[in-house]
Amino acid sequence: MVQPTTEPIEALIERLKAGDADAFAEVICAYEWPLRTWIVANCPPGGDADDVAQRTFIEVFRGIGRYQPGTDFAAWLYTVARYQLLAESTRVRRIADYHRRYAPAALSAELERRAAADPEVSPQLDHLRACLESIAGPARDLLTWRYTDDLPLIEIAERAGRSVAAVKKQLFLLRGRLHDCMVARAQVRS
Amino acid sequence: MAPEAARDRIFAELWTDYLEGELSAEGMERLQALLAADPQLTRRAGGLYANHRLLGLHHQGTGHSLLAPILQRLGAERADFVAGMTKRVLTPASATWRWRPAFLLMAAAALVASLATMLMRTATPAPAAVSAGDEPIATLVGFDNVLWEPRVNRHAGERLRRGPLRLSTGEAILRFDGGALAVVSGPSQVELVSRSVVGLRQGRIAVRAEADAAGFCVRTPAGEARDLGTEFTVSVSVTGETEVQVSEGEVAWASAPGRPPVRTLHAGQAARFVPAQAEEGTPVAFSSQPIAVALRRIGSGPPPACPSADESFDYTPGAVALAQCAGGLGWIGPWRTRQGDEVTRESDRGDSLFIATTSLDGAWAMPPPRGGALTMPAGGVFRVRQLAATIAFADHRVQYLAFRLRRETPAGDAHFRLTLRSSTDFWGAAVGVGMPASGRPTIQVHSRDTWVAPEAVAVGSATLWVVKIVTQGAGQHEAFLHVLRADQALPTLEPSPWTVSTGGFHAEGRLDLVVLSSTGAGIHTVDELRLGSTWDAVTRPGE
Numbered sequence: 001m002v003q004p005t006t007e008p009i010e011a012l013i014e015r016l017k018a019g020d021a022d023a024f025a026e027v028i029c030a031y032e033w034p035l036r037t038w039i040v041a042n043c044p045p046g047g048d049a050d051d052v053a054q055r056t057f058i059e060v061f062r063g064i065g066r067y068q069p070g071t072d073f074a075a076w077l078y079t080v081a082r083y084q085l086l087a088e089s090t091r092v093r094r095i096a097d098y099h100r101r102y103a104p105a106a107l108s109a110e111l112e113r114r115a116a117a118d119p120e121v122s123p124q125l126d127h128l129r130a131c132l133e134s135i136a137g138p139a140r141d142l143l144t145w146r147y148t149d150d151l152p153l154i155e156i157a158e159r160a161g162r163s164v165a166a167v168k169k170q171l172f173l174l175r176g177r178l179h180d181c182m183v184a185r186a187q188v189r190s
Numbered sequence: 191m192a193p194e195a196a197r198d199r200i201f202a203e204l205w206t207d208y209l210e211g212e213l214s215a216e217g218m219e220r221l222q223a224l225l226a227a228d229p230q231l232t233r234r235a236g237g238l239y240a241n242h243r244l245l246g247l248h249h250q251g252t253g254h255s256l257l258a259p260i261l262q263r264l265g266a267e268r269a270d271f272v273a274g275m276t277k278r279v280l281t282p283a284s285a286t287w288r289w290r291p292a293f294l295l296m297a298a299a300a301l302v303a304s305l306a307t308m309l310m311r312t313a314t315p316a317p318a319a320v321s322a323g324d325e326p327i328a329t330l331v332g333f334d335n336v337l338w339e340p341r342v343n344r345h346a347g348e349r350l351r352r353g354p355l356r357l358s359t360g361e362a363i364l365r366f367d368g369g370a371l372a373v374v375s376g377p378s379q380v381e382l383v384s385r386s387v388v389g390l391r392q393g394r395i396a397v398r399a400e401a402d403a404a405g406f407c408v409r410t411p412a413g414e415a416r417d418l419g420t421e422f423t424v425s426v427s428v429t430g431e432t433e434v435q436v437s438e439g440e441v442a443w444a445s446a447p448g449r450p451p452v453r454t455l456h457a458g459q460a461a462r463f464v465p466a467q468a469e470e471g472t473p474v475a476f477s478s479q480p481i482a483v484a485l486r487r488i489g490s491g492p493p494p495a496c497p498s499a500d501e502s503f504d505y506t507p508g509a510v511a512l513a514q515c516a517g518g519l520g521w522i523g524p525w526r527t528r529q530g531d532e533v534t535r536e537s538d539r540g541d542s543l544f545i546a547t548t549s550l551d552g553a554w555a556m557p558p559p560r561g562g563a564l565t566m567p568a569g570g571v572f573r574v575r576q577l578a579a580t581i582a583f584a585d586h587r588v589q590y591l592a593f594r595l596r597r598e599t600p601a602g603d604a605h606f607r608l609t610l611r612s613s614t615d616f617w618g619a620a621v622g623v624g625m626p627a628s629g630r631p632t633i634q635v636h637s638r639d640t641w642v643a644p645e646a647v648a649v650g651s652a653t654l655w656v657v658k659i660v661t662q663g664a665g666q667h668e669a670f671l672h673v674l675r676a677d678q679a680l681p682t683l684e685p686s687p688w689t690v691s692t693g694g695f696h697a698e699g700r701l702d703l704v705v706l707s708s709t710g711a712g713i714h715t716v717d718e719l720r721l722g723s724t725w726d727a728v729t730r731p732g733e
Contacts, residue, residue, distance in 0.1 A: 028257050036256065040247045041240035049243070050256065057260050094639060097696050100215050104222035110236035128244050147249035153210060168206045175209075179234070179241050 009073050016064055028057055031074070035081055037125045042085060042115035046092045046102035056081040085115050123189065124182065131181035139174055146171065200224065201231065209242050325694065326351050326660075326668070327385045328366045331683045331725070334488040336360030336376065346724045347588035347684065349660050349668065355380045361488050364388075365686045369403030370417070372396065373484040383409070396423040396481045412463040413445045420457070423478040434471075435460040435478035445469045485682070497722035498579045502549070504561025509542040512573075520721065522576040528705075532616045538572045550594040550652040550717040552676035556730035563594075563717035566606070566708035573706045576613055577721065580702040583619065583661045591657040592728035594717040595625065600649045602627055604712020608719075609634075610659075610701040619697040623657055623671050627710065631655070631673050633690050636697065643673065643690045652676045656729060658684070666694025684725040 378393020411430030420439025499520025609622030629646030
């Protein structure tokens with residue numbers, strides 16, 4: 001297994017350009033999760049975030065000769081990712097009845113606007129983890145059943161001893177609470 | 191209730207249904223209206239949606255790495271990369287490409303880990319109204335003497351979704367969307383898991399996975415056989431004992447999905463594995479037949495069905511008045527021009543068909559060509575003919591359409607289309623295929639959504655076009671297009687992947703008109719138009 005590297009990224013790129021394929025695996029390990037987080041958060045409904053992430057790294061692999069040493073590798077990586085995300089958006093928009101089936105047009109446009117904004121090496125997952133710490137007990141169970149176990153709402157309702165409508169309402173409130181918490185943390189950080 | 195509170199309540203209901211994949215088409219329209227009227231709410235929805243996706247990512251944990259699938263995808267071009275990198279980056283003195291053992295191990299691990307990656311993908315929360323689990327993953331391309339359990343009528347070309355597939359007798363050929371071909375022999379209990387994974391609880395399955403299909407997995411109660419670019423057979427007894435026979439290439443055996451392989455079986459080897467016992471299995475005599483034998487056996491079943499409609503343009507060469515062009519079978523009336531509301535600003539030219547003397551020919555021509563061919567001259571030419579049998583989106587059926595096409599001259603604005611439309615709602619639902627000026631074949635749905643082939647078709651060369659339309663009642667329909675060059679042999683089974691495929695789309699109504707159109711300065715020749723219920727019916731029809 002490839003272990004996370006502490007080697008500076010420029011040194012890794014140097015090794016990769018010199019033909020050391022191991023260095024590419026280390027680049028993936030170093031950037032996989034922040035990049036994946038950004039892509040997942042910005043991928044259009046119906047899109048395949050993992051595929052976009054894979055294609056991003058493959059394009060980086062193919063185009064590493066174009067990277068100028070000493071410039072910002074992360075910025076270059078995210079530029080490639082943004083292009084791949086745009087291609088994915090184009091692909092899904094060509095699905096017949098896309099806006100009727102996958103995403104309202106207004107939401108789709110908003111997600112594209114968000115993706116077009118300059119990505120930062122994403123602290124979103126850190127914010128989310130921190131915000132989740134404030135949620136415990138039955139509410140946390142609800143999130144686990146929904147997102148980890150991927151249970152249908154009716155089964156979640158049975159486990160929680162509540163109606164489906166009540167589960168839906170609580171999920172909405174929980175999501176809203178987490179969103180507000182993350183926005184607040186992002187504002188403090190900025 | 192205050193307007194804002196009412197709006198918030200409605201948004202909460204619609205939004206939650208949306209994220210849970212339960213929002214109806216009407217609900218989607220209401221949500222769109224709500225968001226379109228309130229930019230602030232739209233921004234909040236964008237944030238909520240992103241967080242919803244992050245919640246999914248967070249709760250899946252971080253144990254899944256993209257490393258293995260990336261390396262697997264790069265594997266095919268690794269050699270090119272080495273050469274390219276060497277040429278671009280390295281000086282001759284320093285060119286020392288090092289595919290270290292660690293990297294080779296990673297590449298091998300990629301094969302094992304790709305299943306885990308695939309499972310992760312399918313487990314990704316589906317926020318949209320259409321979940322990934324509803325999508326077809328394989329095609330039933332043929333069968334012989336099969337009794338299905340439960341007793342259902344299946345037809346060749348039918349798309350198959352995730353879930354069980356049982357046959358008590360007979361043999362069935364499945365083509366997985368990942369490209370692998372499988373022959374299941376009854377009695378068998380199969381679980382369709384994904385485009386490249388199948389479960390076998392009991393029975394027998396023979397698999398051929400070439401090129402891109404490599405990595406195909408068969409899961410059994412005793413473990414998992416992963417193809418390494420090969421052909422193999424897996425048999426499972428009622429007690430779960432699993433026998434793996436490798437006809438070509440290699441198969442990696444793991445005691446459970448996602449675990450590292452404990453043994454690699456080579457061509458001519460066979461082994462038996464017992465659930466929860468000796469992981470490396472015990473050798474048994476090799477006795478498997480090549481999958482081609484089974485395919486020939488199934489293929490020698492009933493002769494191909496006749497097409498439901500066919501038109502060979504077997505008319506007197508030269509200009510033939512449209513009223514005289516009523517040949518072929520399965521049509522209502524002769525060819526005609528567009529009429530009334532069907533006419534656009536591009537008016538139809540002429541009132542005849544121009545028939546060329548010789549038919550279009552190619553390696554795929556089955557049976558040999560007969561009669562002439564239809565030449566569509568430069569300019570706006572539209573010809574319409576009504577089918578006796580309709581394609582109804584309300585049905586659960588598979589219909590095929592085939593025709594031959596040649597673009598005679600290059601032209602910057604040439605565009606050929608064959609569109610299926612409705613005689614009662616001409617501008618309503620429609621499925622068409624075409625060749626625009628770029629030469630890249632397209633599928634167009636509702637005259638609006640277009641899917642384009644990656645490669646262009648050469649000018650001056652005959653091609654065979656085969657279209658497949660899968661109607662699914664209230665579900666999502668699919669359309670596929672495969673284009674064969676003149677020198678390409680006709681596949682005995684329908685292909686995977688197709689040249690172009692649409693994925694799911696919604697449509698209602700019936701299609702019963704064939705509309706041929708040729709616009710711009712290009713000249714197109716069309717021939718041997720056929721519709722039918724099977725691949726064979728339109729590509730090698732029974733006489």
